Amino acid sequence: MSELLINSEKGHLTASQRVPAIARPFVSERAAKTLDLVEKFVEEECIPADEVYVRQIGETTQQRFTSHPPIVEDLKARAKELGLWNLFLPRNHFKEGAGFSNLEYGLMAEYLGKSRTASEATNCAAPDTGNMEVLAKYGTPEQKKRWLEPLLEGKIRSGFLMTEPQVASSDATNIEMRIERDGDSYVLNGSKWWSSGIGDPRCEIYIVLGKTAPSHPDKYKQQSVILVPHSTPGITIHRMLSVFGYDDAPHGHGHVTFTNVRVPASNMVLSEGDGFKIIQGRLGPGRIHHAMRSIGAAEKALEWFLARINDPRKKPFGEMLHKHGIMLDRVARSRIEIDAARLAVCNAAITIDESDAKGALKEIAEVKVLVPDVNLKVIDRAIQAYGGAGVSQDTPLASMYGNGRTMRIVDGPDEVHLLQLGRNENKRGGAHKRRIEAQRAKGEELCRKYGVEVKDPLFLGRSTGEGKSKL
Amino acid sequence: MSELLINSEKGHLTASQRVPAIARPFVSERAAKTLDLVEKFVEEECIPADEVYVRQIGETTQQRFTSHPPIVEDLKARAKELGLWNLFLPRNHFKEGAGFSNLEYGLMAEYLGKSRTASEATNCAAPDTGNMEVLAKYGTPEQKKRWLEPLLEGKIRSGFLMTEPQVASSDATNIEMRIERDGDSYVLNGSKWWSSGIGDPRCEIYIVLGKTAPSHPDKYKQQSVILVPHSTPGITIHRMLSVFGYDDAPHGHGHVTFTNVRVPASNMVLSEGDGFKIIQGRLGPGRIHHAMRSIGAAEKALEWFLARINDPRKKPFGEMLHKHGIMLDRVARSRIEIDAARLAVCNAAITIDESDAKGALKEIAEVKVLVPDVNLKVIDRAIQAYGGAGVSQDTPLASMYGNGRTMRIVDGPDEVHLLQLGRNENKRGGAHKRRIEAQRAKGEELCRKYGVEVKDPLFLGRSTGEGKSKL
């Protein structure tokens, strides 16, 4: 790349210079350098490549889900050359990755989120990332050799099959896919949808959640995770689901049925009954990745918004859009919301780094709800500034909106996280009530001590004071 | 205090244990200890004392603005004894304070914000804090001796007179108060309102912003700051302003006229024309203080909210309120919003600590808009859960709402900050436009290189492509 676009403007701050002050102590010098390199790679190579990518996929469904856009392989080669490979595997748990913390990778993921090709180019695309984490953490040497190694090298891709069409599967205890032991094999029967990644012709392995013990009294011990090669007989992909009219080919979201799908018993991950635990651990960092990519999407939307309001050809009522106060108001609110949301994600990532996903439950849940909401608001404002161009293929905004909208649903809808956050917060409700009552009792005692009449009876949680006379 | 209320519950985390992971590197061990002590002092001593305080003030306007509730002096003595005094003066600028950073004090201010008496008890109440900063930074030895010393000791209080009723004074260049040199004196004429603190009978000195050179071609050199003893002839306090029916006595918000008010020339702070600079520097940390106290108010509102939904006497439709999902939803949203807002304030405080208020303009403005919005939303939800009790004197919520509502107005209304943030953000608009266009141009170039047809002409900022045939 001869010309460094992103440096060509005076006053440009690099990605590492824009890291919020509060997050800087957590970013090593090496990570800062890599972060700047990621930004440069994304802005200068991946985003332009996106234009080629969407056109190399093809038009008919048949084409779109059998294509492998050649430009991706070129980008992957380039990313490896730059040392931008497997950035996501956190250093405190895995030796296989690039050696960054969740916070450090999170900052990079923000930039990956600005391009359609960047995540795959750096081998940091979902669902491979979470799948590689599962294999790296729990896989047997054989499983690792057969599946993790080619995944880490970017030679194959993988699918993640959890959600089911016929139940409220955001609650994983509702899962119905059966996994039954039969001799040296397990036999799977059931349906899955929103099966991420199964559209890709390079997708060779599915990580499947099902139930080995549907009657186990502990409902968190009923599930197991098992590895299913994509070519196993009995698998039917019925169709690919669209998201607001976008099919996300070739990756895609599949609707698939398993009919007597038989795999060797050695394909079980950990042991029978470990499924729930494996899935829970998998989702924590994945939510951080999603969240930071969404932050990147929101930043991109804001950049497009700013570009539009500085377009000299667009002058409603005789003034460029940036002269209209309502536009600057929206820009400012977007900036405020994005910056606060980014801090929340950084804090969640650090909390994971300092303990683990379980120790960061609250922080992850907060981010899961907050970030998509901010992202959608910012994109929607940018769309509105563009008018017709905003909803069409002429900007990336409409497809970003579609993608952003799914983030309020995938890995559990907002409502599930809000309810759990609310319940958790409510655990301290009794303690707050008791403290407030004790403070009020002490307040009354002090009133007596200071000889002050307590005219207003204090009611919280106690019986009504008995007055003696009319006012 | 015999009983430690706040520790009486199992699972209670102290204030320092609740500091977000991302902020911890910035908190010294000494600050962490002080923070826990502040929490304990506020929860166990100040909040109960609030009940006495509001009753010691009296009923008629005359009483309320001449009273000095005795319990405050007892709390001040106690705070000094505990070492909780002048916590606010940041260590990197002042030797007179307790030696904490803006971040460290900010974390403490959150707890001060939960009580009506705590800020004054620790000598951290506005407008004294900002006034003391001005005097410490710019005062002459004589000014310091006469005013700063007794302020630092909590012996007197001070007023801050900037806002004027007849102009849009959120824009300080509109100020009209005249300050004219006359021999060895300055003579002041004009009106001020929302003059914080002038209701207090202990308020002895006013810091006044006015214009010494209203025709100066540089509109930021017209203003000066001058010290005016409260007893100077020519000062008329017409009345005290209320906020949603609350008079905030004895402190109060005064409406005052200066008619030929004469003070010695030595009362000028710095030199003529330095007023704008002094005021700007004063407002930065003050906004952080306000913001963190608002975070504390929001936390308090959430605690009251949680107390209410665990009140066994309140069972609409036969179920306690915490069994109603809508309540947990609101609790969860409040938790998410407060936590993100706190991170934004912490980041702004750290940015000030690492440069100064000017280097943190964006971060401070963001917080100035974000925090009051969050605070009001949380208080409003708590009010709704309490019903009639929520709007009445039986909870602190309604008066907290009134106070919180002013935070969208004081030190510049939301709109001013949003406009400035928007304009500032817009400065990068041209660069974003150029980068996006360059990326698109490169994308087209890549399309040609890869032999891909560009079906959709790309329009941003360029003329329409000329097609040749109908579709």
Added chain:
Amino acid sequence: MSELLINSEKGHLTASQRVPAIARPFVSERAAKTLDLVEKFVEEECIPADEVYVRQIGETTQQRFTSHPPIVEDLKARAKELGLWNLFLPRNHFKEGAGFSNLEYGLMAEYLGKSRTASEATNCAAPDTGNMEVLAKYGTPEQKKRWLEPLLEGKIRSGFLMTEPQVASSDATNIEMRIERDGDSYVLNGSKWWSSGIGDPRCEIYIVLGKTAPSHPDKYKQQSVILVPHSTPGITIHRMLSVFGYDDAPHGHGHVTFTNVRVPASNMVLSEGDGFKIIQGRLGPGRIHHAMRSIGAAEKALEWFLARINDPRKKPFGEMLHKHGIMLDRVARSRIEIDAARLAVCNAAITIDESDAKGALKEIAEVKVLVPDVNLKVIDRAIQAYGGAGVSQDTPLASMYGNGRTMRIVDGPDEVHLLQLGRNENKRGGAHKRRIEAQRAKGEELCRKYGVEVKDPLFLGRSTGEGKSKL
């Protein structure tokens, strides 16, 4: 009144000319004339009188709740002279009133809602209106003679005692006030608060809801309504409740205890067990009155907002506020929201007129939730435009906000109405589901008929289609 202020401006449309086109067929010529007269009376006489009224009330609590501002009696005389008296009693139920429909009175109530004194001046103030309706509808000749006549003449006032501090009394089945028969008397014991009107020295009669049969198996038959003269021994008014710092004196909101309060058995309204029915009927039209007064408040706030943005002294950034697009945006949104809300209230009033309150349950509940939300949004925007003046006593906005905020609580909080609306709407859920399924089934049948392949299985409520091969 020498000068007709409201007609002094060119282009002014009178109240009857501003009635929405859709509502006009429901407004008689007489009502249109009265409506214009109401507007004139309110704008020219009542609103200026408000300034006197608030000052005649006094300062201390003792003064404020024993005062009877003389200007009110002058306004009442004037209103009678103009024929603006007892406008509220709907013609299709009562012969005692001015003979208007709920819709017609609703349009007038909008204007009454713009002034503090207008409702009382026209004898249309709550809780007297609802109390008079109860007495007119259900009272014995003796009850009418003793209480209704002087109320209709404006000689006395009345209180309404329903809400109780210790339970969730928005659900009237939770009421605990005991009413026990003892010989020829009933004896009342219990507590009430938010007892509207009992602060007024002219308040002579309380309408009290309590339980005569707390163990009755039908929980809607446990309640009774009884008349209690204010001077009956055993009544203690502990204190008056404030609303955001406003005490609403002399009317007020009382907290009161009944200890062995004995009244003649003839004071029972209808029979024992009729309480729930009486209260329900009372609340319907009352909610319309509240709603239309709130619409008036919102209009008033918008007028003040518009006045502010045309104040030539207020020029932030060198431009009057109406030149700032964000202000016009808020004005426009306010106009849209108020106009839609008014239509909803008019439709609810007409629905009552054409059936009764029970037949308009849905419409009343909708208005109960919608209108306060709109009103608060509009007032809040106006406050923000005024800055400090907006929250203080210099505009009516802050006290209007306090009052408006209670409207989300009184007569059942938002949540209760939303839940009931939701449940009611949900009754058609099954029918919707069946219809959608039938439509889809028919769609598939049509597909077969037209020889079209159904690629996407249709899942709603049916089992997954079994595909046979990979995509």
Added chain:
Amino acid sequence: MSELLINSEKGHLTASQRVPAIARPFVSERAAKTLDLVEKFVEEECIPADEVYVRQIGETTQQRFTSHPPIVEDLKARAKELGLWNLFLPRNHFKEGAGFSNLEYGLMAEYLGKSRTASEATNCAAPDTGNMEVLAKYGTPEQKKRWLEPLLEGKIRSGFLMTEPQVASSDATNIEMRIERDGDSYVLNGSKWWSSGIGDPRCEIYIVLGKTAPSHPDKYKQQSVILVPHSTPGITIHRMLSVFGYDDAPHGHGHVTFTNVRVPASNMVLSEGDGFKIIQGRLGPGRIHHAMRSIGAAEKALEWFLARINDPRKKPFGEMLHKHGIMLDRVARSRIEIDAARLAVCNAAITIDESDAKGALKEIAEVKVLVPDVNLKVIDRAIQAYGGAGVSQDTPLASMYGNGRTMRIVDGPDEVHLLQLGRNENKRGGAHKRRIEAQRAKGEELCRKYGVEVKDPLFLGRSTGEGKSKL
């Protein structure tokens, strides 16, 4: 149709029975009957036919924009048979239509808005409706014969070409398409996009807005409207625009260039310079049509929402969704918002009926902003209840969202209408200011008359009162 689906449920109210009470005086008996028939046709025939329609269109762009789904013609025949044809042409302006008022047709349009095929089936589809109005109102006998007749018979379709890609064409004075007189012809040069309807192979005539006199001093006299047959040489359709990934084939939104496109001078509509007037008149009723179809879409979304929360297979946390209070809360809010919005549209339609589009400018603009906002909120809530199914092709919700989102943009974005509404409202700002000041002056006068001290000086628009002493 053997089975009447929509009547199969007990308690079902027909469309005419659901007309809000306030709108009933405006609905004739004939209209009420037709309304019920429209509902039945849409629910029982059109909605099932939608499933066929979307599959008959095809897959590739080439197929999709050359197809004419046969089922549409069958539906058209059926609609004619039922007398449901050309319902849209308002009786007070046109003799060619079915003879309903704007309000009556508006109520029918709500049901048409629930189906993809219903508008076309009844010959009430945009942009044909507006185009037919233009031709009926302004066309010469020859223009009518050639274009209006086949349009009224549903034999051909038409396009409307106003929006241009390179300018802010929501302000029609910015239009750049040149229309130049050359002998007996006009020659057109320029670009258009969002050209509705030009994708349809049956689209034979374009109604084009351009400038005949770009230098005319009156900027509302520069525009003309001209008729351009689709096959005229020089027209290039570059591509079809998508909306959130949906192409709306075969109708579509085209991007088209005119290069020396020559048409006979007799194709001019009215005279040169009448373009702006023609367009303005065209948009008024069209906005009502859009708005009522959006109300129908919102109702449909709410029906799907209700169907979902009654799906016994979906039980997060062990309870069907309708047992989760948050869902009923959203249902209730949707009901409130839809009902208020519908009233606003009805009132706007009646205002047009009673004057014309110009006399209903405010009402139309209000509806233009309010309805899409409500529609999007309701659809979004329904999507969230469906989770993955909500964003995919398995429900109509995602495509309805895409369509609904464009309604905030087409025919002028929200911001344009809000600004004009705000400016219009602001015209009364001075009058409000003067009235408030006069009321305050009179209030002070009354205070003096009643001997009441005016403690708080009254400031609005006047100079500060001069007090004499400290408080």
